[in-house]
Amino acid sequence: MIIMFYNLKSSLALSKKVTAQISKANDEQLESIKDEMTDKMxxxxxxxxMGIPLSSSLICSLFSCAMSLMPLGIKMIDNFNWPKYPTLTGVFITSIIYCLFVYISAFSIVRGFYHAIKIYLAIYVFTTTLASLNFIFDIVAIYQARMHSAWLISSSVISMLLIIFCIRSLNSRMFYKSVAYYLFARAWRKKLYRQKYKP
Structure with a gap:
């Protein structure tokens, strides 16, 4: 499992290390960090x-959540007699909060913040849980001969495939290089800010 997620672990380790360095660095150290990140790229x-790994994983997460959350809410209403309107309201509110967290964390990753990657991965785990639950419900429904819609099972399968593609995007060498670029840009911004407001 560790080998499978080698690139993702490397991206996290790089971001954690360099984020700590940037927070304490002087101008010379910031220049050294920029050179190091250029080598990593x-x-x-x-x-x-261009942020392709991050943007593709973001799109996959959004679509996977959209294809899982509402069907899962309907299944809870049908199978567990959850109250209809409160459940659908909860689905709607969850969708809004989900989108906000996804966009804010992705934006913060681009700005070079380590904790944003951890939050983004937590959102990914939440999305994976939704997609997995929806897929399991559909498999059980097929086994019990209660599902007659090919579209519903197709959407749950596609949702799972999107989850797989999402983790492949994040666990890629290109994402590692993207993280190095984001950290390079953060160090550069900090150096420019200091030069601009230097007493």
């Missing part, structure tokens, strides 16, 4: 600076 210009 291997090439200064490339696909990694």
């Amino acid at each position: 291997e090439v200064p210009i490339g696909w990694h600076i």
Whole structure:
């Protein structure tokens, strides 16, 4: 399991280490951090600076959540006699909160913040739980011959595939290079800020 998520663990370790360094660094140390992150990127210009792994994982997470949350809410109403309107209201509120957290954490990752990656991964775990529960309910319904809609099982399968693609995007060498680029940009911004407001 550790080998499977090697790139993701490396991205987290890099972000944690460099975030701590940036918070205490002087101008010379910030320049050294920039050089180190340039080496991590291997090439200064490339696909990694476009944020493709992060944006693709964000899109996959949003679609997976959308394809799981509402069907799961309906299943709770049908199978466990949950009150209809409070349940659907809860689904709606959860969707709004989910979108806010996803966008804010993704934006903070781009700004080079370590804890934003951890929050983003926690959101991913939540999304995986939703998709898995929805998929399990559909499998049980098929086994008990209670499901007649091919669309519902198809949506739950697609939701699971999106989850897999999401983790592949985050556990990629390109995401590691993207994190290095975000940290490079953060160190650069801090140095420019100091130069601008230097007494």
